[in-house]
Amino acid sequence: MIYPVILAGGSGTRLWPLSRELYPKQLLDLVGDHTxxxxxxxxLKDFKGMSDPIVICNENHRFMIAEQFRNISISHASIILEPVGRNTAPAVAVAALQATSRGDDPLLLVLPADHFIKDVSGLHNALHTGVYFARKGRLITFGIVPEAPETGYGYIRKGKKLANSDGKPPERESLEAVAIDEFVEKPDLKTAIEYVNSENYCWNSGMFMFRASAVLEEMNTYVPEIVKACENAVLKGKEDLDFFRLDEQSFEACPGDSIDYAVMEKTKNGAMVPMQAGWNDLGSWEALWQVGEKDEHENVIHGDVLIHDVKNSFLHASTRLLAAVGLEDHIVVETSDAVLISPRNKVQDIKSLVNILKAGQREEALSHKKVYRPWGSSETIVVSDRFQVKRVIIKPGAKLALQKHFNRAEHWIVLRGTALVRKEDEEFLLKEDNSTYIPLGVAHRLENPGKIPLELIEVRSGSYLGEDDIVRFEDA
Incomplete structure (x- = not known):
């Protein structure tokens, strides 16, 4: 059995303003119809022996991740919640501990959740090779055969070709793996050109395969403090609905390190499988331009975009018309609350912009105007000193917490569906085009008893409209 371990804890700051801390790039449909x-x-669905995934993610994203799995008919994923980020080595340790706790010793296939792979058959060929050598005790990393001198990736230098445990070549020629001579950091352009021309280096993809017991054994050798902290975090963790919460105190005490530094650069059992599958980590807008479908002037266009004399550019409109004239080699991304404009060769600096937003405690660094909740979503339409207007959507069968506010009153107007409203001890139904008023200090709850989404407009008015003006009595 092979357990996919999906690392979904990143924040994707270089894809701001689409990617936000509370809604990062792995949850977005940036290429194709799926996120x-x-x-x-x-x-992975057609690869033989693949189990339901183990997902390691930030607890703030848990309901969105669960919903995305439900939307593709995956109901048995193990979703493990990290109270804090600690890099990939602790995440792998937690997944290995969880996998071995079930009484077997499966292969783990560790995959970041934010990669693009064009050629799925090329991926599957590499996975077959990985399975062959991982079952023989090797710790496999998948190296990407470089297509160009890229300065944004780390590289791995190839060693000699590997034979099987009998000293003979593998039965299938396609089962090719090599020893790892060296991991090297992101190079400058001159060095990257030398690497590619030598044909002796691969890009470091951050994808791995190994037996759960094999990686735990190596981690106990090289980073025992990580294993110990993760053992405590799992042992003291607890089930919570469809999720498993790692113990916060134990996991916070865990050293942060990547699986590359912690194990793969030190182990004597490492091996690399070169892979050609149209891979890209989609870590920047430039990467999205590279993989996107282009028009006759090499532009990648999404949404309502009108252009004249624009070349080699990426233009993305989310909520309104985006018009551009005379641009070349630029990135323009529009959302409801922010617009990004950057030359393509400067997109690596977007992270610095996000850091400035965070330092100024700007909401645009954290979330969009539309915020997703376990019960549905809430989108801010108008904000003023004394009132706010929101569009609220509640999923069929879902309900909000029983709550009250001390500083604001609320008006609800139903646009679509039926609302079950509770005000103190009174309950009643609101149908389309009906409305109700919730005075401040009154306990209330909103529920969707129907089979279609409930859509309504919420108007808040009062002296203070912050989300922290809330007392919850009962929360579903």
Whole structure:
């Protein structure tokens, strides 16, 4: 059995303003009809012996990730919640501990949730090779055969070709793996050109395969403090609905490190499988331009975009008309609350912009105007000193917490569906075009008893409209 371990804890700051801390790039449909997370899982569905995934993610994203799996008919994923980020080595340790706790010793296939792979058959060929050598005790990393001198990736230098445990070549010629001579950091352009021309280096993809017991054994050798902290975090963790919460105190005490530094650069059992599958980590807008479908002037266009004399550019409109004249080699991304404009060769600096937003405690660094909740979503339409207007959508069968507010009153107007409203001890139904008023200090709850989404407009008015003006009595 092979357990896919999906690392979904990143924040994707270089794809701001689409990617936000509370709604990162792995949850977005940047290429194709599925989100990055969904695509990562779906491209494994026809590979023999693949189990339901183990997902390691930030607890703030848990309900969105669970919903995305439900939307592609995956109901048995193990979703493990990290209270804090600690890099990939602790995430792998937790997944290995969880996998071995079930009484077997499966292969783990570790995949970041935010990669693009064009050629699924090329991926499957590499996975077959990985399975062959991982079953023989090797710790496999998948190296990407470089297509160009890329300075944004780390590289791995190839060693000699590997034979099987009998000293003979593998039965199938396609089962080719090599020893790892060296991991090297992101190079400058001159060095990257030398690497590619030598044909002796691969890009470091951050994808791995190994037996759960094999990686735990190596981690106990090289980073025992990580294993110990993760053992405590799992032992003291607890089930919570469809999720498993790692113990916060134990996991916070865990050292942060990547699986590359912690194990793969030190182990004597490492091996690399070169892979050609149209891979890209989609870590920047430039990467999205590279993989996107282009028009006759090499532009990649999404949404309502009008252009004249524009070349070699990426233009993305989310909520309104985006018009551009005379641009070349630029990125323009529009959302409801922010617009990004950057030359393509400067997109690596977007992370610095996000850091400035965070330092100024700007909401645009954290979330969009539309915020997703376990019960549905809430989108801010108008904000003023004394009132706010929101569009609220509640999923069939879902309900909000029983709550009250001390500083604001609320008006609800139903646009679509039927609402079950509770005000203190009174309950009643609101149908389309009906409305009700919730005075401040009155306990209330909103529920969707119907079979279609409930859509309504919420108007808040009062002296203070912050989300922290809330007292919850009962929360579903």
């Amino acid at each position: 990055m997370l969904q695509s990562t899982v779906l491209r």
